[in-house]
Amino acid sequence: MADPSHVKDAQLLVNKLVEIASGMRQAANLADQFAQSIAKIFPNDPISVPPPTVTGKKRGRVPKEGKRVKDVNAPKRPPTSYILFQNDIREELKRQNPGLPYKELLGKVSEAWGQLNEGEKKKYQDRADRSMADYNRAVLDYKGTANGHAPAAAAVPEPTPEADEEEEEEEEEEEADSAPPVKKQKAVKRRNPKRKSPSLLLHLYR
Numbered sequence: 001m002a003d004p005s006h007v008k009d010a011q012l013l014v015n016k017l018v019e020i021a022s023g024m025r026q027a028a029n030l031a032d033q034f035a036q037s038i039a040k041i042f043p044n045d046p047i048s049v050p051p052p053t054v055t056g057k058k059r060g061r062v063p064k065e066g067k068r069v070k071d072v073n074a075p076k077r078p079p080t081s082y083i084l085f086q087n088d089i090r091e092e093l094k095r096q097n098p099g100l101p102y103k104e105l106l107g108k109v110s111e112a113w114g115q116l117n118e119g120e121k122k123k124y125q126d127r128a129d130r131s132m133a134d135y136n137r138a139v140l141d142y143k144g145t146a147n148g149h150a151p152a153a154a155a156v157p158e159p160t161p162e163a164d165e166e167e168e169e170e171e172e173e174e175e176a177d178s179a180p181p182v183k184k185q186k187a188v189k190r191r192n193p194k195r196k197s198p199s200l201l202l203h204l205y206r
Contacts, residue, residue, distance in 0.1 A: 078131035
């Protein structure tokens with residue numbers, strides 16, 4: 001025969017668990033009501049509003065913070081030795097490999113550049129150095145003209161937004177092609193243990 005005190009303690013425990021479950025259900029209902037009230041007060045909450053979709057023929061471009069204003073009249077920086085080599089063999093590689101994707105074409109350019117000896121690379125480097133020297137002199141002359149009496153700006157046509165975007169894309173492609181591509185190591189993803197949702201705990205007591 002069970003001890004009456006044990007039965008009484010068990011009954012008290014059950015009653016307390018029932019009270020806790022009831023309190024948690026009430027708290028969950030209050031939380032839902034509070035969330036609905038907040039949604040009515042702040043209907044334009046950025047969390048509930050999806051971001052606008054960018055439309056147009058151009059891909060979405062995020063403005064860079066602190067980007068310097070480009071001077072369209074300033075001398076353009078000359079290509080590097082690698083770009084000069086790429087310009088020399090790119091059309092020939094296209095004829096030899098019709099339909100080859102641009103990324104794979106750049107890979108062949110990089111492979112061909114790696115097969116050049118030091119003397120052949122020096123020829124391209126000398127061309128790049130001469131172009132850079134001319135560029136530096138042109139920059140000095142341009143800065144001197146800008147500090148004095150600059151020519152009338154109306155003589156230079158103002159670029160359209162489309163032309164400016166295309167020129168920026170060309171510069172980005174030149175920067176990406178200025179050096180042979182480097183293989184990136186794949187990052188190992190760590191699996192984080194799944195945590196039980198608070199809603200699951202509430203469901204256990206309902």
